Amino acid sequence: MEQKYPKTRSEDIVEIIHGVEVKDPYRWLEDTSDPEVQEWIAKQMEFSRKVVESYGDQEPIKERLRELSLFDAMSTKPVVIRKTESGYRFFYLFRYKDDPQMRLCYQDGFDGERVELVNPIDISSESSAKIDCYFPSWDGRKVIYGYSLEGREKTTLRVFDIKYNRLLDDEIANLVFASVVWSGDSSGFYYAVNAFRPDEDDTRVGSVLYHKIGTSNNCDITVYSKDDSRFSYIHLLGFESSNWIVLVNDRGKDKDLLVVHTNFISSETISYNLINNASFLRPRVKEKFLFVLYESPSSSRRVARYQIDSSAFDSIPEQCIILEQSESVFDDIAPLDESLLVVELRNAKSVLVRYILDSDKSEVLYGSDTTVHIKSLSTNDDAKFILFSANSYHRPVSQYVCFQTGKIVPFFEPELNLSPHKYTTEQIWFPSFDGKKIPMFILTKRNIDLEKPHPALLTVYGGFGISQYPAYSPLHVVWNELGGIFIYVNTRGGGEFGRKWHEAGMFEKKIDVIHDLISSADWLYENGFSSPEITGIRGSSNGGLIVTAAMGVFPQKFKSVFAINPLTDMIRYIEDSIATYWISEYGTPKQKEAFKWLYSYSPYHNVNLQEEVPHVMFYVAANDARVSPMHSLKQVANLQSNIGVQSNKSKALLWWKDTAGHTGESSMDNWIDFWALELMFHISSIGIELDDSKSIHNGLTREQNKG
Structure with a gap:
C-alpha cells in the first residue's frame, strides 16, 4: 500500500x-x-x-x-570536596531508581548519610527541570546550583543555605555554560556571562561579574571584560586561599588562560595572560599552585605549574614545566602532595597514572586491564586523596577514591540487572x-x-x-x-x-x-x-x-x-x-x-x-x-x-x-x-x-x- x-x-x-x-x-x-x-x-x-x-x-x-536505566546512580560530573569543621563534605548529583532527574545531594565523610538539597521535581512538576551545575562555598555551608528547563541550555542560578536549610532570594537567570567562583568569605560570588551567539543583545556578554549575597542583581560589579572581539566562552576556577581567579577564554579551537585579581577597596583589577592560543587547556588548583595541562600549536601536551602568591601583584607568575607527554595523550590531571595523577589516553582508552614529581618514577594505578574512560578528577587543598569516575561500555559510572598511597576504593558503585x-x-x-x-x-x-x-x-x-x-x-x-x-x-x-x-x-x-x-x-x-x-x-x-x-x-x-x-x-x-x-x-x-x-x-x-x-x-x-x-x-x-x-x-x-x-x-x-x-x-x-x-x-x- x-x-x-x-x-x-x-x-x-x-x-x-x-x-x-x-x-x-x-x-x-x-x-x-x-x-x-x-x-x-x-x-x-x-x-x-x-x-x-x-x-x-x-x-x-x-x-x-x-x-538498564532505572537504578540508583551518580552523575559523571565531578564530586566537589569541601573541608568543614567536622571533616570532608562531598557534593554530587544522584538519581534514585524512580527519579526522572538527578538530585543535588551531599554527604559528610566517606560513609556519611546522603542528604538531599535540591530535587528538580520541586522546580518543575512536569519532570522538565535539570540541574546543570553546582558550586559549593569554600566552607561547605552554602551551595549555588543552576537548573534549566526542557533541554534549554539557559541556566538559572539559585543559592541554598545548608546551615539554615533554606533557599535564598538571590537568582541570576539566562546564563550559558554557567561558571561560578565563591569569594573567600562566602559573602558573594563571581560569575561569567556567556552567550551562544555573538549577536545576543546583552552588554554583559564576555564579562565576569561579582554578586554579593542578599543584594539586587543591578548592584553586581563587573570585575573583568575581555578586550578581545573574538567570540568565546569564559570558564572560571578559584583559589580557596586567595582572591585570584583563573579565567579561560575558550574560542573552540583556541583557548587563553589568565589569572585575575580584584581589590574591592581600591576598585583595581589586575590580570595576567599565562597561556595563549592553546588547542587544549585544563587548569587545576591546589593550595597556592596552579597546574595547567595544555597543548600549544608548537608542542605536545604538557603540564605547567605556577605559584600564585596572594600578595604579589607586580609581575607575571613564572611558568615551570613539570611534565611532558610522550606516547600517550594526557587527558586530565590532579595534584596530590608530591605527585601528579594523570589520566592518559592509550589508544582511546584511559589509564590513571601517578607521576612522582622531581623524579622519573611513575606507576599505573587504574585501567590497565580494561577498556574504560576515567574522568572528573577532584580534590581539595587539604585532602590526601582524589575522587574520580570510571565508565565503560557495559558497566555504568562508578566513583572511586584514590589515596596518596595509591590505594583505590569505591565511593559509589551502581547495582543493576547486568x-x-x-x-x-x-x-x-x-x-x-x-x-x-x-x-x-x-x-x-x-x-x-x-x-x-x-x-x-x-x-x-x-x-x-x-x-x-x-x-x-x-x-x-x-x-x-x-x-x-x-x-x-x-x-x-x-x-x-x-x-x-x-x-x-x-x-x-x-x-x-x-x-x-x-x-x-x-x-x-x-x-x-x-x-x-x-x-x-x-x-x-x-x-x-x-x-x-x-x-x-x-x-x-x-x-x-x-x-x-x-x-x-x-x-x-x-x-x-x-x-x-x-x-x-x-x-x-x-x-x-x-x-x-x-x-x-x-x-x-x-x-x-x-x-x-x-x-x-x-x-x-x-x-x-x-x-x-x-x-x-x-x-x-x-x-x-x-x-x-x-x-x-x-x-x-x-x-x-x-x-x-x-x-x-x-x-x-x-x-x-x-x-x-x-x-x-x-x-x-x-x-x-x-x-x-x-x-x-x-x-x-x-x-x-x-x-
Missing part, C-alpha cells in the same frame, strides 16, 4: 556562489516560528507516528531499557581509504558466532577535537542482547590522539572523516561481521553531519541512518550566528576554496539517486540552542521529494521533540522513549523481527532468513 508523504512546497531559489549554481528549494523551512513551518512539522509528525506504529509493540524493548562478563569489547584497527589506520571498538555478546554476518550499528562523531570515549549506554547493551554488533568508530577529527588527530579531520579534511566511517563499514563487510543490508549508522550534531554525508556518498553501503540534530546545509550553516564558533572547524563558504569542499560533501546538496537510499530518521530537539532545526527540516523535505514513497522503498522521517535540547532528553522516561524509538527504527529498517516473547534476551531473527 502506498504511503504518501505530507506535501511540501518548493521554491525556485538559485544563487550563484563563486560561479556555481546553488539551488535551495526549501529555504522557507528555515524559520521554525513561521506558522506554515509549524503546520508542516505537525503533518510530518503525524506521518512519522503512523510509520513508527507499524514497527510493532515497543514495550518488550522498553521493559529491558528500564532495567552482567558485564557476558559481553566483549575488542579494539580493531582498520585501514581507511588512504591507508591510515583508524581504531574502532566492536561490542558484542560473548560467544557470538562472528563467522556469519550480524546486524551492525556504527556510531561516529569525528569533530572539534572531541573524543569518543568508552561509555555505558542502554542503547548498545540492548542491541548486543538482540544479537547485534555495536561499533564506536574513532575517526579523525576527534581528540583521542591529540591536536594532530583533530586537525586531520578539519576543513577540507572533513571529507576524510566521512570516508573513515565508510571504510569502517567496508572492513566489517570484508571480514564477514556484517553486510550492507543489515547495517545502520548513527551520529549526533557533527556526527549527524558525518552519517548523512556518508549516506550521500555511498547510500548502498547502509540500510538505516539515524541522525540526531545534524548539520546538513553546509552552505547556509553560517547564517546562524553561533556558526562563528564553528568556522575554525569547517571553514566558511564565503571563501572560494572552502566553498568547494563544503559544497562537495554538504548532505543537502548531495543526494545520490543512482542507488537506493537508506531509511533515514532525523531526530530534532526543538530547544536545541546550538544546531538549527532547519538542517533537518530542509533535508527531510529534500529526501522525501526525491526518493519516492512506495511502502517497499526507503523512507525519510522527521521526529520532532518539544522537550529536548542539544545535549539530550529532559527525563529518564524520555531517554527510554528515545532509545526505544531508535532501536525500533533500525530493527524495522533492516528487516529484523523480534521473537514473540516479552524478554528481548531471546534475540532476533531476520525476515529474509525465515523458512
Whole structure:
C-alpha cells in the first residue's frame, strides 16, 4: 500500500556562489516560528507516528531499557570536596531508581548519610527541570546550583543555605555554560556571562561579574571584560586561599588562560595572560599552585605549574614545566602532595597514572586491564586523596577514591540487572581509504558466532577535537542482547590522539572523516561481521553531519541512518550566528576554496539517486540552542521529494521533540522513549523481527532468513 508523504512546497531559489549554481528549494523551512513551518512539522509528525506504529509493540524493548536505566546512580560530573569543621563534605548529583532527574545531594565523610538539597521535581512538576551545575562555598555551608528547563541550555542560578536549610532570594537567570567562583568569605560570588551567539543583545556578554549575597542583581560589579572581539566562552576556577581567579577564554579551537585579581577597596583589577592560543587547556588548583595541562600549536601536551602568591601583584607568575607527554595523550590531571595523577589516553582508552614529581618514577594505578574512560578528577587543598569516575561500555559510572598511597576504593558503585562478563569489547584497527589506520571498538555478546554476518550499528562523531570515549549506554547493551554488533568508530577529527588527530579531520579534511566511517563499514563487510543490508549508522550534531554525508556518498553501503540534530546545509550553516564558533572547524563558504569542499560533501546538496537510499530518521530537539532545526527540516523535505514513497522503498522521517535540547532528553522516561524509538527504527529498517516473547534476551531473527 502506498504511503504518501505530507506535501511540501518548493521554491525556485538559485544563487550563484563563486560561479556555481546553488539551488535551495526549501529555504522557507528555515524559520521554525513561521506558522506554515509549524503546520508542516505537525503533518510530518503525524506521518512519522503512523510509520513508527507499524514497527510493532515497543514495550518488550522498553521493559529491558528500564532495567538498564532505572537504578540508583551518580552523575559523571565531578564530586566537589569541601573541608568543614567536622571533616570532608562531598557534593554530587544522584538519581534514585524512580527519579526522572538527578538530585543535588551531599554527604559528610566517606560513609556519611546522603542528604538531599535540591530535587528538580520541586522546580518543575512536569519532570522538565535539570540541574546543570553546582558550586559549593569554600566552607561547605552554602551551595549555588543552576537548573534549566526542557533541554534549554539557559541556566538559572539559585543559592541554598545548608546551615539554615533554606533557599535564598538571590537568582541570576539566562546564563550559558554557567561558571561560578565563591569569594573567600562566602559573602558573594563571581560569575561569567556567556552567550551562544555573538549577536545576543546583552552588554554583559564576555564579562565576569561579582554578586554579593542578599543584594539586587543591578548592584553586581563587573570585575573583568575581555578586550578581545573574538567570540568565546569564559570558564572560571578559584583559589580557596586567595582572591585570584583563573579565567579561560575558550574560542573552540583556541583557548587563553589568565589569572585575575580584584581589590574591592581600591576598585583595581589586575590580570595576567599565562597561556595563549592553546588547542587544549585544563587548569587545576591546589593550595597556592596552579597546574595547567595544555597543548600549544608548537608542542605536545604538557603540564605547567605556577605559584600564585596572594600578595604579589607586580609581575607575571613564572611558568615551570613539570611534565611532558610522550606516547600517550594526557587527558586530565590532579595534584596530590608530591605527585601528579594523570589520566592518559592509550589508544582511546584511559589509564590513571601517578607521576612522582622531581623524579622519573611513575606507576599505573587504574585501567590497565580494561577498556574504560576515567574522568572528573577532584580534590581539595587539604585532602590526601582524589575522587574520580570510571565508565565503560557495559558497566555504568562508578566513583572511586584514590589515596596518596595509591590505594583505590569505591565511593559509589551502581547495582543493576547486568552482567558485564557476558559481553566483549575488542579494539580493531582498520585501514581507511588512504591507508591510515583508524581504531574502532566492536561490542558484542560473548560467544557470538562472528563467522556469519550480524546486524551492525556504527556510531561516529569525528569533530572539534572531541573524543569518543568508552561509555555505558542502554542503547548498545540492548542491541548486543538482540544479537547485534555495536561499533564506536574513532575517526579523525576527534581528540583521542591529540591536536594532530583533530586537525586531520578539519576543513577540507572533513571529507576524510566521512570516508573513515565508510571504510569502517567496508572492513566489517570484508571480514564477514556484517553486510550492507543489515547495517545502520548513527551520529549526533557533527556526527549527524558525518552519517548523512556518508549516506550521500555511498547510500548502498547502509540500510538505516539515524541522525540526531545534524548539520546538513553546509552552505547556509553560517547564517546562524553561533556558526562563528564553528568556522575554525569547517571553514566558511564565503571563501572560494572552502566553498568547494563544503559544497562537495554538504548532505543537502548531495543526494545520490543512482542507488537506493537508506531509511533515514532525523531526530530534532526543538530547544536545541546550538544546531538549527532547519538542517533537518530542509533535508527531510529534500529526501522525501526525491526518493519516492512506495511502502517497499526507503523512507525519510522527521521526529520532532518539544522537550529536548542539544545535549539530550529532559527525563529518564524520555531517554527510554528515545532509545526505544531508535532501536525500533533500525530493527524495522533492516528487516529484523523480534521473537514473540516479552524478554528481548531471546534475540532476533531476520525476515529474509525465515523458512
